[in-house]
Amino acid sequence: MYALVDAVAFYASAEKVFNPALRTKPVVVLTNNDGCICAVCPIARRLNIPKFQPYFKVKHLLAKHNVVICSSNYELYADLSDKMMNIISRFCDNQYVYSIDESFLHFNGFTPLINDWHQYGQLIRRTVWRETKLPVGVGFGPTPTLAKAANHAAKKLSGFNGVAVIDNEQSRTTILAAMDVGDVWGVGRRLTKKLKLLNINSALDLAQQSPSHIKRLFSVVLARTVDELNGRPTLNWHDVQHNKREVFSTRSFANRLTCPIALKTALVSHAMIVARKLRAQHCVTKRLLLFIASSPHEQHYAKKSLIYELPTPSADSTIFANAVTAIFEQLYQVGVRYYKCGVGALEVSAAQFQQHDLFNQKTDNIKLMSCLDAVNKRYGADTLTLASQQQTNQWHMKRTFLSPHYTTRWHHLPKIACC
DNA sequence: TCTGGGGTCCTAGGACCC
DNA sequence: TCTGGGGTCCTAGGACCC
Numbered sequence: 001m002y003a004l005v006d007a008v009a010f011y012a013s014a015e016k017v018f019n020p021a022l023r024t025k026p027v028v029v030l031t032n033n034d035g036c037i038c039a040v041c042p043i044a045r046r047l048n049i050p051k052f053q054p055y056f057k058v059k060h061l062l063a064k065h066n067v068v069i070c071s072s073n074y075e076l077y078a079d080l081s082d083k084m085m086n087i088i089s090r091f092c093d094n095q096y097v098y099s100i101d102e103s104f105l106h107f108n109g110f111t112p113l114i115n116d117w118h119q120y121g122q123l124i125r126r127t128v129w130r131e132t133k134l135p136v137g138v139g140f141g142p143t144p145t146l147a148k149a150a151n152h153a154a155k156k157l158s159g160f161n162g163v164a165v166i167d168n169e170q171s172r173t174t175i176l177a178a179m180d181v182g183d184v185w186g187v188g189r190r191l192t193k194k195l196k197l198l199n200i201n202s203a204l205d206l207a208q209q210s211p212s213h214i215k216r217l218f219s220v221v222l223a224r225t226v227d228e229l230n231g232r233p234t235l236n237w238h239d240v241q242h243n244k245r246e247v248f249s250t251r252s253f254a255n256r257l258t259c260p261i262a263l264k265t266a267l268v269s270h271a272m273i274v275a276r277k278l279r280a281q282h283c284v285t286k287r288l289l290l291f292i293a294s295s296p297h298e299q300h301y302a303k304k305s306l307i308y309e310l311p312t313p314s315a316d317s318t319i320f321a322n323a324v325t326a327i328f329e330q331l332y333q334v335g336v337r338y339y340k341c342g343v344g345a346l347e348v349s350a351a352q353f354q355q356h357d358l359f360n361q362k363t364d365n366i367k368l369m370s371c372l373d374a375v376n377k378r379y380g381a382d383t384l385t386l387a388s389q390q391q392t393n394q395w396h397m398k399r400t401f402l403s404p405h406y407t408t409r410w411h412h413l414p415k416i417a418c419c
Numbered sequence: 420t421c422t423g424g425g426g427t428c429c430t431a432g433g434a435c436c437c
Numbered sequence: 438t439c440t441g442g443g444g445t446c447c448t449a450g451g452a453c454c455c
Binding site: 030031032033034035036038052053054055056057072099219221244245246247248249250251252295296297340342344 | 421422423424425426427428429
C-alpha cells in the first residue's frame with residue numbers, strides 16, 4: 001500500500017501557523033519577486049482567486065475581496081516542511097519527500113498492524129495538525145498514481161474529510177469516475193485536450209483504455225499511467241525516489257540587471273546552490289550549464305547559454321565557482337537588460353561510482369565541502385559563503401509582503417502579551 | 420511607470436561525422 | 438519521373454509538476 005500526504009495550500013497554510021489572525025481570512029502567497037500567485041488558501045479559492053496568474057493582473061481582484069497578500073518566506077516554509085515531514089515519517093517505514101509539501105509513504109512491515117486505513121489517515125492528519133497547525137490531506141492506494149488520485153479526492157471531493165482510501169474495486173471506480181482526466185498525475189493541459197477529443201473525460205475513462213492502444217496513440221509513459229490506475233504498479237519504490245538527472249538553480253531579478261559584477265555574483269550563488277543540492281543526493285556532475293537572459297515578455301529576447309565541461313565529475317562549490325569565472329566573459333553582453341540567470345548540472349551521476357583520474361589532481365575537497373554543509377545546516381544556509389558571492393547583493397529578490405522569520409531569527413519570535 | 424516563478428524531464432530537429 | 442543512410446550529439450522549447 002502507498003500513501004500520499006500533502007499539505008492544503010502549503011505556503012498559505014504556513015503563513016497562518018504563526019499568525020492565527022489570518023486563519024479566518026483569505027490568504028495568497030506570491031512567487032519570487034512577487035511575480036505570480038503560487039498558493040491560494042481554501043477561503044481565497046472560494047472567492048475564485050486564480051493560481052499562477054501574474055500578481056499585477058489580479059491586484060484589483062485581491063483588493064476587492066480584502067485578500068491578505070504574502071511574499072514567499074522560504075526560510076519559514078522549509079522549516080515547517082522539515083517539521084511536518086518528520087512527524088509523517090513516524091507513520092511508515094518508507095518515506096520519500098517528493099516536494100516541499102508532499103511525501104509518498106510505503107508500508108511494508110507496518111501493513112499487518114493497520115486494520116483501518118481511514119482511521120490511520122485521520123490519525124496522521126490529527127497528529128500533524130496538533131504538532132504544527134498545518135492541515136494535510138491523505139490518500140491511500142495500491143500504486144503511487146492511485147495514492148495521488150485518492151489524495152486528490154480527499155482534498156477536492158466532498159464527503160471525504162481529508163482522507164480517501166482506494167483499496168477495492170468499488171472505491172477505485174467511485175473516485176476515478178468523479179475525477180477529471182486532467183487531474184490525473186502526469187496528465188497536463190495538452191494531453192487533457194487530446195484525450196477529451198477522444199471522449200476520454202474522466203480518470204475512469206482513461207483507466208478503461210487498453211494500455212497498448214494508449215501507447216500507440218500517445219506514449220509509453222501514459223500507458224504506464226493506465227496500468228497504475230488499474231492497480232498494476234509500474235513505478236516501484238525505487239523509481240519513485242530516483243536521484244535527479246538534472247539539477248538547476250535559477251532566479252529572476254527584482255529589477256533588470258546590466259552590471260556584470262552583479263550578474264557574476266548571482267551565477268556564483270546559483271553554482272553554490274547546485275553544488276549543495278548535488279552533495280545532498282550524493283551525486284556529481286560532468287557538465288555545468290550557465291545561462292543569462294533578458295525577459296521573454298520583452299520585444300528583444302536575448303538568451304545565451306554555455307556548457308562548461310568539468311575535467312572530472314564534481315560537486316565542489318569552489319570548482320563550480322571557478323567555472324563561472326572561466327566562461328562569464330563569453331556569456332555577458334553589454335547593453336542587455338538582464339532579467340534572469342541560472343546554473344544547471346547536466347549528466348548527474350552517483351558520486352560513489354566515480355573513477356579516479358590518475359593524471360588529474362584537481363579533485364573535490366570532500367572534507368572542506370562536508371564542513372561547509374555542516375556549518376550551513378547548523379547556522380543557516382548562507383553562513384559560510386565564497387568571497388565571490390559577497391561582492392554585491394543587488395540581484396536579490398523583491399519581497400514586499402514578507403512575513404517575519406518566526407523560526408530563524410530570535411527577534412522575530414512571536415510575543416505573547418500578558419495582561 | 421512598470422510589472423509575468425522555478426524545477427525536471429523529454430523530444431524534435433538540426434549539425435556533424437563516417 | 439523519381440530518387441540520396443544511419444548514428445551521435447547538441448540545443449531549444451515544450452510538457453508537466455508544484
